[in-house]
Amino acid sequence: MAVLTTLPTTPARVGAKQWIALASVLLATFMGLLDASIVTVAAPSIQRSLGASFGEAQAVMAGYTLAYAVGLVTGGRLGDLYGRRRIFLTGVLLFMIMSAACAAAPTAPVLILARVAQGLAAAVMLPQVLAIIQSSFTGPERSSALGLYGATIGLASIAGQIVGGALLAWNPLGLGWRGVFLVNLPIGLAAIVVARCTVGESRGPRARLDLAGAAVLALALTGLLLPAELGWPLWGWPVLLAGAGLLAGFGFLERGRTNALVPMRLLARRAMVRGLGTVLAFYAGNAGFFLLLAYHLQAGLGESALGSGLIFAPLGVGFAVSSLLGKRLGALVTGTVLMVVSLAAVVLVVIAVPSSSQVVWLLPVLALSGVGEGLVAAPLVGRILAGVDPADGGAASGVLLTATQVANASGVALIGGLFAAVLGGTPGAPGSDFGRYVHATGVTGVVVLVLAALTGALARTLGRGRRG
Incomplete structure (x- = not known):
């Protein structure tokens, strides 16, 4: 044993x-x-x-x-x-x-x-x-x-x-x-x-x-995430508010507990708080970007699900390769600059390039976007977890991954909702011409670009207060 x-x-x-x-x-x-x-x-x-x-x-x-x-x-x-x-x-x-x-x-x-x-x-x-x-x-x-x-x-x-x-x-x-x-x-x-x-x-x-903390946190996160996961039904807003209230109650419950599910010393670290803010901006923007681009490719350009996945492949490969290179904090900030540049290029391609040529232009731009995201992801994880009490390694990892999931759900819900509103209909439904997808993708792409810039601004703060 x-x-x-x-x-x-x-x-x-x-x-x-x-x-x-x-x-x-x-x-x-x-x-x-x-x-x-x-x-x-x-x-x-x-x-x-x-x-x-x-x-x-x-x-x-x-x-x-x-x-x-x-x-x-x-x-x-x-x-x-x-x-x-x-x-x-x-x-x-x-x-x-x-x-x-x-x-x-x-x-x-x-x-x-x-x-x-x-x-x-x-x-x-x-x-x-x-x-x-x-x-x-x-x-x-x-x-x-x-x-x-x-x-x-x-x-x-x-x-x-x-x-x-x-x-x-x-x-x-x-x-x-x-x-x-x-x-x-x-x-x-x-x-x-x-x-x-x-x-x-x-x-x-x-x-x-x-166990009490685990139960309250589970209910709180369910309330916060369930409405977005199920497409915002009518009861979604009351459930969301209840989840927010339970999350506040969880924080009150955990204060001073010797066996707290989330030790408050974790959230007392400035590096953790700043890092989680960066995580929220980074992953919310990414999730929203993947959603709107998938709809643009499949519903706008008529690509199949597999074809759309292959078009996304350069992004994933760029992410994987640059993750191996982004070992310093400076790479994190550089990565956000590349993200902003590539996202601006995506918006330009969607708006200015004819539909017959967009895929060809998008492939190198998505590869650049993936490189930027990879330069952000690994250093960001390392910076957040640096200096965490060894006894809290699992809890810190759980908090980090939970923030990632909350960001993903929020990005899909908010950017997806904006995309549908600008489109003027249900994404993917018959009847939406290509011009409307160009307009919706362009407008919401600017929002994703702003989130990438916010990620960069927050990433710069991670260079300060290294003692936590």
């Missing part, structure tokens, strides 16, 4: 074993992020096969992302309390089991329940990855490890649409959409086998899990 030790502040010299361990946890990261997007491509097939309504098809996608966001902080804290390696392996195993359950689902309601459970498993699994990186690496090696983490995010961001489209087109063994869930089984098995042999155990001081 592995010996549980407090997460060290200065790990021993990094050797081959730590790098192999990193590969195993990044493999699980790829699997979890892939599953968030791959189902989007399969949604029409799922709807037809199971005779599901459009609302049920939405719930298949929203159930995963919502459960994942709601459980991240608790999942991270579980690793702090009971061992990050142990909780990581448990999360991967649960993820595999629920992937098989999704593939075997006979009806839409069963699939929705399995997707919710799968999202909770991801929330147990993924916060441990950053905590394990923090415990296993230091100095330049940690920067390199975080760069590989960023590269994994970049590859996963493009792989969902490409792998999903390829699986549906290939249809191995006649599995249809069920194959997009079964692909997780060999990936998860490889991650477990390698991690069991290479990942060392670490945790913070023993304490009881703050």
